[in-house]
Amino acid sequence: MALPHTVGIPAVRARASLWRRARTRETTTALLFLLPLFVLVVALIVYPVYRAVWLSLTDKLVGYPERFVGLRNYAYLAQDDTFHAVIRNSLVFTVGSVGLKVVTGVLMALVLNNVIRGRNFLRGLFLLPWITSTVIIALTWRWMFDAFPGRGFFNSVLLDAGLLRRPIAFMATPEGAMMAVIVANWWRGFPFFGVSFLAGLASIPRELYEAASVDGASSWRRFWHVTLPGLKHVMIVTTLLSFILTINDFNIVYVMTRGGPGTATQIFATYSYQVAFGQLRWGRGVTICLFVVPILVLGIVMISRYLLRDRK
């Protein structure tokens, strides 16, 4: 019994060695294939994030080398009344815009889903705001909300219709200016929601609607119990994406109000821009942007867990 065993050892060893070599070769090939991706991830994600975090821990001024100051920038912002206003404004702006986009996106999808003739034309038409330059959109809405009759669209219409005696200065109050930037952002973004929801509607089986109808469900109940659950995943993903894009938005506020009146529409991106490029305090400017990261990470983690749980 011992002989074959003794004889077999070199053969087994040789096989093991071959297998090891093959594995090493495979691993090396795999690593080589992964290398470009690794380089890209490090260069485009890891390094910029590391650099941003590092800058936020320094008192970097433009043209000067950075000096480590620990959490001083964070401590400063935590007690800065302007930054408190920026957080409030950013949340109102984002939640307001995204909320409107979800509602109108659903409406747009439902309408387009029931249109038989000219659906493609209408879909293209609805997409216009999304493909128009943001600066043009911002300027257009700025003019529409203008207080001067003959210049501001809303005031002109309301005055001509006899519904107003004096024009409303929408942009003169914090509420009015915030509403204006929200509306402009909503108008630009709702087609994305509409088109995404339309694609989601197409994937809901017809049988579900038929079964619900047979059971006597009203159109509202069919919408509530079939359409909405069917759109849930698309809705979560589009809302999350839009939330991230909107909370980081810059153009609309910068073009329409520059963050005014006072600091009433100053949001993360515009305040960060002012501090980093106007005041040349890069360290603090980067810190303003980094403040938003935990909020976004939390949102992403929660939604990912929710989606994964659903899949299980």
Next chain:
Amino acid sequence: MLDSRISRRSLLAGAVGTSALLTLPRPAFPAVKKGTSLRLWILKTYVEPTNKAIEASAQRWAQKNGASVTVEYFTFEDMQTKYVAAIESNSTPDIGQLETSAPARFAGMGQSWNRTADGYGVMQSLMYSHGVSWAGKDGKYKSIKTAAMQKVMKWATDIYKDGVQPADTLTWTGSGNNENFIAKNIAQTSNGPSITFALENALAKATDAKDRKAKEEALANHVALPHPAGPDGRRMWAIAMSFGIFKTSKDPEAAMSLIAHLLSPEETVAVMKDSYGQFGPVLDKARAASKDYFNKNDNYRTFGRAAEWFAPTGWPGPTTAAAAEVQASNVLTDAPAKVIVDKWSVDQAIEWEDKKIKEIYDTLRG
């Protein structure tokens, strides 16, 4: 200047230095090497002929010296971002035209305490003309919690009462005042000679007698006024555009030669004549040489005197980094906005503004 660190902070100080230097007898500059190539960044103003005139002046220097000059433009909007990016990436030009403090503009109703130069420039003039400054002669922080500042703040916020001021001017961006002035919605606006340029240009392009008459009337009926004076005199905020040579320049001597050429009286006057009053002379010789040009009419006389009334940011002290940051932080205009929009009291707003200014002085290094 040649070795200064190039950030706004040092540029502000450095640019003033360049102007001062050129008022002295002109030093003998080394001959420019044949084939020298320079990059020059200049401001693209609203008066197109000015841009072309500076570019032509630079090309005259290049031709005379067998060199070449590449002219690139920046605008008021992207001045900061373009310089910041260039400084941090070590890609600065040889010479850059720089804003020492802010654009030369003139005041009127349609006065916005918005977050642009149209707002904070006028507010600074008001404060300085009332003797209020946030810095002493030594350039160090000084409190603005004074009776004179209360007067300034009261005036600045009272003009928003009773419909005297279009309420939404607080959110006007850089072009809002021009658009509304052109649309005849406001009688006055804070602006520079670009309006004069637009009116003169429109007249030159008039197609028939009727059109010409209307444009002549419009030109004759507009008046340029300096920022309002106060009990302490007239200390007006204006741009002081200066040229700076960057540390990264491969040929600083040639760069200095080009600047000397651009600021020579004959070249300055040539550019000025194409600028419709937008460029006012600062240096003594250029002022003397352009006297006739700025005597054309009352508006031009006002433009020509801008340099006399000019008080740099940081007055009565030097234009320090902290003084410039006070302007850039928009705190000068955010304070009256707190009274107008958030209904704070004048004292509360001054207290807030003073705290913000002190914080800038306390935390700035460099």
